Amino acid sequence: MTRMAATRDGYGQALLDLADNEKVVVLEADLGKSTKSLHFRKAYPDRTISCGIGEQNMLLVGAGLAASGYIPFASTFAIFTERAFEQMRNGVARPNLAVHLCGSHGGTHTGTDGSSAQSIEDLAVFRTLPNVVVMHPCDDVSTRALTMQLPGLGKPSYMRTARNKTPVLYDGREDEIQIGKGVVLREGYDVAIISCGVLVSESLKAAEALAEEGINATVVDMHTLKPIDGELIDSLVAQCGALVTAEDHNVIGGLGSAVAEYIVSNSFAPLEMVGVPDRFGESGQADEMLEVMGISAPYIANAAKEAISRK
Amino acid sequence: MSKTITELEEIARKCRVEIVKMVHRAQAGHPGGSLSEIDLLTALYATRMRVKADEPNWSDRDRFILSKGHASPGMYAILAEMGFISHEDLKSYRVLGGVCQGHVDMKWCPGVDFSAGSLGMGLSFGMGCASAARIDKSERRAFVMIGDGEMQEGSVWEAAMAAAHHELGNLKVILDRNRIQNDDFCKEQMRMFDIPAKWKAFGWNVKEIDGHNMAEIMEGLDFLEAPENCQGPSILIAHTIKGGGISYMENNPSFHGAAPNDEQFHQAMVELGEVEA
Ligand SMILES: Cc1ncc(C[n+]2csc(CCOP(=O)(O)OP(=O)(O)O)c2C)c(N)n1
Ligand SMILES: [Mg+2]
Numbered sequence: 001m002t003r004m005a006a007t008r009d010g011y012g013q014a015l016l017d018l019a020d021n022e023k024v025v026v027l028e029a030d031l032g033k034s035t036k037s038l039h040f041r042k043a044y045p046d047r048t049i050s051c052g053i054g055e056q057n058m059l060l061v062g063a064g065l066a067a068s069g070y071i072p073f074a075s076t077f078a079i080f081t082e083r084a085f086e087q088m089r090n091g092v093a094r095p096n097l098a099v100h101l102c103g104s105h106g107g108t109h110t111g112t113d114g115s116s117a118q119s120i121e122d123l124a125v126f127r128t129l130p131n132v133v134v135m136h137p138c139d140d141v142s143t144r145a146l147t148m149q150l151p152g153l154g155k156p157s158y159m160r161t162a163r164n165k166t167p168v169l170y171d172g173r174e175d176e177i178q179i180g181k182g183v184v185l186r187e188g189y190d191v192a193i194i195s196c197g198v199l200v201s202e203s204l205k206a207a208e209a210l211a212e213e214g215i216n217a218t219v220v221d222m223h224t225l226k227p228i229d230g231e232l233i234d235s236l237v238a239q240c241g242a243l244v245t246a247e248d249h250n251v252i253g254g255l256g257s258a259v260a261e262y263i264v265s266n267s268f269a270p271l272e273m274v275g276v277p278d279r280f281g282e283s284g285q286a287d288e289m290l291e292v293m294g295i296s297a298p299y300i301a302n303a304a305k306e307a308i309s310r311k
Numbered sequence: 312m313s314k315t316i317t318e319l320e321e322i323a324r325k326c327r328v329e330i331v332k333m334v335h336r337a338q339a340g341h342p343g344g345s346l347s348e349i350d351l352l353t354a355l356y357a358t359r360m361r362v363k364a365d366e367p368n369w370s371d372r373d374r375f376i377l378s379k380g381h382a383s384p385g386m387y388a389i390l391a392e393m394g395f396i397s398h399e400d401l402k403s404y405r406v407l408g409g410v411c412q413g414h415v416d417m418k419w420c421p422g423v424d425f426s427a428g429s430l431g432m433g434l435s436f437g438m439g440c441a442s443a444a445r446i447d448k449s450e451r452r453a454f455v456m457i458g459d460g461e462m463q464e465g466s467v468w469e470a471a472m473a474a475a476h477h478e479l480g481n482l483k484v485i486l487d488r489n490r491i492q493n494d495d496f497c498k499e500q501m502r503m504f505d506i507p508a509k510w511k512a513f514g515w516n517v518k519e520i521d522g523h524n525m526a527e528i529m530e531g532l533d534f535l536e537a538p539e540n541c542q543g544p545s546i547l548i549a550h551t552i553k554g555g556g557i558s559y560m561e562n563n564p565s566f567h568g569a570a571p572n573d574e575q576f577h578q579a580m581v582e583l584g585e586v587e588a
Contacts, residue, residue: 030493031493032494034493050499053460053461054463057465112339112413113413113428114405114412114413114414116380116413116416116428282408282412282419283409283412283413
């Protein structure tokens with residue numbers, strides 16, 4: 001049986017593991033139980049700052065801490081990080097202060113809370129900020145591994161985690177995870193599916209379904225959207241000649257856009273983008289949402305065939 | 312619309328039953344803040360709101376803005392009591408395609424005037440509605456329900472300052488002062504010190520009541536509507552109990568956003584007088 005886990009748990013674990021570094025501080029905005037920073041808060045109350053329900057304040061408190069030699073980890077729901085977007089832009093990214101922002105419960109997969117909670121634009125907006133590294137890992141192991149690398153990053157970051165459990169792909173393989181480097185999870189020569197977050201396991205399912213039809217797909221976990229791993233994309237274009245991107249995010253501005261931006265000025269291949277079709281979500285169970293949005297495995301498989309037909 | 316205190320209490324009891332049923336059925340949602348607000352919503356809707364259930368988009372209706380939009384089961388319950396939606400609709404809470412979305416949403420549910428879910432937005436929206444009423448020379452009012460944790464959002468104070476500046480006497484806030492927010496008690500997350508003094512300092516008319524005492528709630532609503540309090544914005548600070556009415560939910564932060572299990576559900580129905588022990 002595949003182990004199931006939520007990426008937000010990997011984040012919570014990493015904060016605890018990072019606590020030996022006494023410069024690490026945690027900022028909360030009344031969602032620590034949800035983003036999983038609560039474990040750190042319980043163990044290290046002296047290094048945890050509650051900002052109440054005040055995300056804008058939290059981001060700039062983080063900036064002040066970073067400017068004073070600390071390594072702040074701030075978290076809230078992905079959607080509410082957006083409320084502090086300009087604070088992140090002018091107060092954090094512009095002076096290049098290494099505040100690490102984590103947005104949990106990202107995407108439509110977050111489920112029955114409905115459209116107000118389902119961030120489908122966080123990756124896009126934070127990707128537009130100079131200096132900011134943007135990540136969206138797919139399982140708890142890789143989330144933990146990426147978070148553990150952040151103190152060494154020296155610049156701000158945004159990481160989206162997810163509320164619900166998905167299959168764990170990296171048990172015993174955390175050494176393969178490196179910020180900025182996509183991971184090839186499956187090799188094929190007909191098409192490359194580049195994915196992030198909760199859709200990585202859907203992409204693997206799609207690849208299996210395609211294999212039954214004699215189509216061999218490469219599947220890549222592109223956990224870092226910015227900087228995008230151009231070298232890997234070049235090799236995928238050369239190897240497969242057709243690309244698909246898959247993300248639980250608006251099809252505008254996220255992983256698909258990042259890949260498209262890269263290939264139009266580098267090695268080119270037909271690209272099909274699977275993502276939320278520029279609409280808001282609604283209340284539904286996580287798996288139902290992937291169907292409603294047209295981003296589950298069968299849609300990814302169809303997009304793969306479409307991309308191949310355009311070779 | 313005259314209703315006796317006993318009649319109002321019975322409506323509120325029925326709403327409590329529906330609230331617990333909704334979150335139990337969905338195994339998700341926010342019972343705590345729905346139960347703390349429900350006596351206030353009941354009195355407001357049953358005796359004050361100038362609305363028409365058969366014409367929910369009537370342009371000259373009073374507006375009600377549930378800014379703490381996670382407490383949607385409370386709102387859905389009273390909307391069903393008032394005939395805006397059916398009791399059958401309540402079963403669609405958090406179900407795909409349902410009118411009762413996880414957070415109240417004006418695009419999905421008749422009688423809902425604001426798409427909430429992100430805290431600290433409703434008061435600004437209410438100011439917009441109140442400003443429109445003033446420009447229209449209409450008598451309609453905007454009532455806004457906010458949470459105490461919600462009050463920590465800076466935008467609440469931007470709106471509070473602006474509404475007083477513009478002397479919006481048709482803007483009325485009810486604060487659900489239940490002393491708990493998401494992670495914990497407010498005093499652990501962010502102390503707010505003297506809340507009435509803060510609102511007074513921002514130029515608001517302020518009254519404090521027990522938000523579970525129907526007679527006091529009626530007095531509080533009288534205060535909001537009193538002509539002398541219609542020269543500028545007014546706020547009713549209602550002291551409530553989060554989870555109020557269900558013993559094991561009362562003052563229990565873990566029932567901010569958690570559903571009762573089957574056993575707890577049964578106990579709640581007993582406590583609300585729906586079933587025999
Ligand atoms: C801007 C924003 N930040 C965080 C949240 C997550 N959240 C939902 S409810 C809640 C606590 C709200 O507490 P309060 O306003 O006191 O509501 P009540 O106690 O009446 O349920 C939080 C932090 C949110 N909905 N919006
Ligand atoms: Mg509260």
